[in-house]
Amino acid sequence: MRNTIIITLFAAIFLTVSAIPWPVGVTPGGQDSSWTIMTSYGNYHGGSGGWEGCTNPAEYANFHFGVDIEDYPNFAPSDTVRCVRDGYVRQIDSVLIAGTDYQYFLVICDSMSSTDGWCYQHMDTPNFSETDVVYLSDSLAVMDPLVEPQAHLHFMRSDSVYSSTHPGLLNPLDSLIPPASSDSGFTWEFHTDEDTLFFLEEMIHWNWPQNSGNPSDVWQYQVQPDNIHDAVDLFYAYWLTGDGNKPLPVNADPLNPHKIEWTLFRLLQSDTVDVFTRYVVEFTGAIGAVSDTTKYRQFYFRWPLRQYLFTGNPGLISCLTNCGDATGLD
Ligand SMILES: [Zn+2]
DSSP states (O other): OEEEEEEEEEOOOOOOSOOEEOSBOSSTTOTBSSOOEEEOTTOBOOSTTGGGGTTBTTTBOOBOOSEEEEOOTTOSSSOEEEOSSSEEEEEEEEEEETTTEEEEEEEEESSTTOSEEEEEEEESSOSSOTTOEEOTTOEEEEBOTTSSSSOEEEEEEEESSOOTTSOOOSOGGGTEESOSSGGGTOEEEEOGGGOEEEEEEOOOGGGSOOOOSOTHHHHTTEEOGGGOOSOEEEEEEEOEEEESSSOOOTTOOOOOOSEEEEEEEEEOSSOEEEEEEEEEOOOOSSOOOGGGHHHHHHHEEEEEEGGGTSSSSOOEEEESTTSOOOTTOO
């Protein structure tokens, strides 16, 4: 008798709120001039705090609460960010970049009393002021060229007055038209040669080895797949990219899938038995509450990027067995 596990990753799009066009366009109405995803909703976000700070409700969310749409080098002049819906400029604020220049963000709501709206971040000086009326396809600003690692739009659903501790009310990909699907010419690519499955002795996520840079700190807890015994945690390293109209360069940020399905099969000499199927990673809908923090930490392995443990290309490492069973996803 032998057991085997099959994993499927999904990047399917579920349209759940009113549809809007993409927000980057050379011309009004041509708003998918750039629609490659640089960082997806739900990505481990690195940066300040690292894994320990993942969704730190106090100050910094390392769970990425929006989509990053990268700049497009053929644009001349800079990439224009356009309004996705008629409304009002509810908020404009700025953040100093590297002590040299300000980047701006805008929140645009259906009315001045709306509770939430579409938020455009990493902008150069806006073309509008607070309380201005704006219309679909209006040029709001250009992407700020000083933003690192490259100019891009961070696009998200936020409170009408942006709060860094309550960001990202939904996945913008659920609303954007054309949908990020193969029917529209969008390519979700799972780099299957970068797939890696491994087992570690089960332990509470706080006890996972620190990211020391020494992979043996992790592998000392490995349980070989053909010799599984006692309780184990199942980890999956994968590399997903989402290309709208600009193939991402090698070493581009890996993306987080909408969900992961995994099934345990028991292989018998006479038959194959489906023991159970689990779904994890449901990053659609309203998330981001403080109470979600534990869930995110359980999902992201403490060594979040696969190249820390394996040679080769970037990718994410997720723990599948701590995430529960998001039933009903199929
Ligand atoms: Zn972003």
